[in-house]
Amino acid sequence: MIPAPFDYHAPATVPEAVALLTRYRDTAKVLAGGQSLLPLLKLRLGAAAQLVDIGRIPGLEYVEERGNTLRIGGCTRESTLERSELVRARYPILLDTAKVIADPVVRNRATVGGNLAHGDPANDHPATMLALGAEVVAVGPKGERTIPVDRFFRGLFEVALEPDEILTEIRIPAPPARSGGAYAKLERKVGDFATAAAAAQVTLGSSGTVERAGLALTNAGATPIRVEAAEAYLKGKKPERATLAEAARLAAQAATPQADRRGTVEYKRQMARVMAQRALESAVARAGGR
Amino acid sequence: MARHAIRLTVNGAAREAEVESRLLLVHLLRDVLRLTGTHIGCDTTHCGACTVLLDGEPVKSCTVLAVQANGRELTTVEGLEQGGKLHPVQEGFMEKHGLQCGYCTPGMLMTGCALLRRNPRPTEQEIREAISGNLCRCTGYVNIVRAMQYAAEHMG
Numbered sequence: 315m316i317p318a319p320f321d322y323h324a325p326a327t328v329p330e331a332v333a334l335l336t337r338y339r340d341t342a343k344v345l346a347g348g349q350s351l352l353p354l355l356k357l358r359l360g361a362a363a364q365l366v367d368i369g370r371i372p373g374l375e376y377v378e379e380r381g382n383t384l385r386i387g388g389c390t391r392e393s394t395l396e397r398s399e400l401v402r403a404r405y406p407i408l409l410d411t412a413k414v415i416a417d418p419v420v421r422n423r424a425t426v427g428g429n430l431a432h433g434d435p436a437n438d439h440p441a442t443m444l445a446l447g448a449e450v451v452a453v454g455p456k457g458e459r460t461i462p463v464d465r466f467f468r469g470l471f472e473v474a475l476e477p478d479e480i481l482t483e484i485r486i487p488a489p490p491a492r493s494g495g496a497y498a499k500l501e502r503k504v505g506d507f508a509t510a511a512a513a514a515q516v517t518l519g520s521s522g523t524v525e526r527a528g529l530a531l532t533n534a535g536a537t538p539i540r541v542e543a544a545e546a547y548l549k550g551k552k553p554e555r556a557t558l559a560e561a562a563r564l565a566a567q568a569a570t571p572q573a574d575r576r577g578t579v580e581y582k583r584q585m586a587r588v589m590a591q592r593a594l595e596s597a598v599a600r601a602g603g604r
Numbered sequence: 605m606a607r608h609a610i611r612l613t614v615n616g617a618a619r620e621a622e623v624e625s626r627l628l629l630v631h632l633l634r635d636v637l638r639l640t641g642t643h644i645g646c647d648t649t650h651c652g653a654c655t656v657l658l659d660g661e662p663v664k665s666c667t668v669l670a671v672q673a674n675g676r677e678l679t680t681v682e683g684l685e686q687g688g689k690l691h692p693v694q695e696g697f698m699e700k701h702g703l704q705c706g707y708c709t710p711g712m713l714m715t716g717c718a719l720l721r722r723n724p725r726p727t728e729q730e731i732r733e734a735i736s737g738n739l740c741r742c743t744g745y746v747n748i749v750r751a752m753q754y755a756a757e758h759m760g
Contacts, residue, residue, distance in 0.1 A: 315647050315648075316626060316628075317626045318626070319606060319624070319625070319626055320606075320625055320626060321606050321625055322606075322608065322625035322669065322671050324671075324674075345672075348667060348668065348669070348672070349649065349667060352649075352667045352668070352669070353648060353649050353667060355626075356628075356647070356648075356666075356667075357648070365625070365669075367672065369672065393661070416649075416737070417652075417736050417737025418662075418715075418733065418734055418736060418737050419652055419655055419662045419663060419664055419715060419737035419738065420649060420664065420667075420737055422658075422661040422662060422663050423663050423664075423667070423668065504736040504737065505650060505736075505737060
């Protein structure tokens with residue numbers, strides 16, 4: 315399959331890339347790893363007259379903790395995230411997530427920023443970033459701004475980036491002591507989008523009760539879904555099995571999946587519940603709660 | 605400027621081409637450079653038949669633009685044999701009957717080669733995970749895993 319014709323630009327810096335996006339506005343698309351965009355262009359489900367490749371801009375691939383924040387460069391490959399010692403040691407939820415995105419060969423190209431900016435509710439990082447309370451950095455002609463991830467996903471394939479903005483960094487608050495997170499995904503085979511998946515991040519207080527809980531769902535509606543009802547319900551409670559089960563039930567209630575070859579609406583809602591329960595239980599275990 | 609002059613290294617040799625923006629890497633390899641060892645399978649980023657090494661990492665060349673490979677180093681299945689000697693992964697596929705129809709083989713070889721470079725003694729599980737983006741419809745993977753284990757034992 316051959317994409318429709320387009321022109322290709324390889325800016326060497328972020329300002330150059332922004333200038334190109336400013337010039338071409340709605341006719342341009344940002345190309346990062348290309349593992350979502352190129353298939354769309356090839357299938358001609360999408361079109362762009364101009365591709366602005368940010369993959370050649372140096373300095374956009376990094377995973378580092380500075381102060382109380384984990385910073386991930388927008389063009390960081392999923393495979394880099396997967397192999398990062400820092401991620402393995404301190405952010406197991408990110409490792410859980412990276413390992414189930416597409417397949418290992420695709421992950422050598424796919425980027426974390428692209429996984430978010432593409433705005434596909436079936437992508438895996440959005441739920442994880444919602445659970446973690448992350449924010450993204452967008453750079454445009456007027457400079458830099460930060461956008462909390464829970465205001466980032468606006469609709470199906472629609473995010474809060476302006477056409478002339480580039481997602482350059484993801485910022486995640488470093489988890490305090492007694493924190494844990496996990497991502498649980500049900501997929502038919504490696505490389506499939508989730509039938510259902512859930513991300514949970516939990517911080518326990520000194521008395522063993524939940525101080526903060528983040529819970530979000532993948533592929534359960536037009537956008538990734540943060541389950542605020544479950545987060546509020548868990549706060550201040552002991553993370554016992556029945557309590558987590560009630561939070562998972564609230565997650566299933568928040569899910570608005572569509573029937574497709576992966577299953578019926580009722581099946582997917584049930585699987586959202588099961589995935590939420592599993593993610594919460596692993597998160598609590600990793601937080602040292604059980 | 606929908607056409608671009610690109611230079612890249614393919615299997616150790618400097619190559620140049622003038623390509624359209626939309627030309628896919630796999631078409632550059634097969635149709636322009638006439639390296640037809642790299643296969644096109646699903647054409648939708650699933651099957652991995654088109655896997656090549658881009659700066660040493662396996663990628664699906666149906667999902668990379670040729671122009672994105674400008675200035676980079678590529679290895680295809682044609683580049684595995686060195687000085688008349690097959691790569692241990694190739695030998696493994698012969699010794700352990702790692703193929704039937706052979707369609708997925710070039711991609712499997714490239715993924716296997718990259719795996720062993722990164723991890724010279726992979727476990728069976730690690731091999732299975734590494735090739736989980738390369739589909740084979742003949743072998744059931746059993747002999748492919750054995751071929752890679754053979755290669756691991758015979759890497760110099």
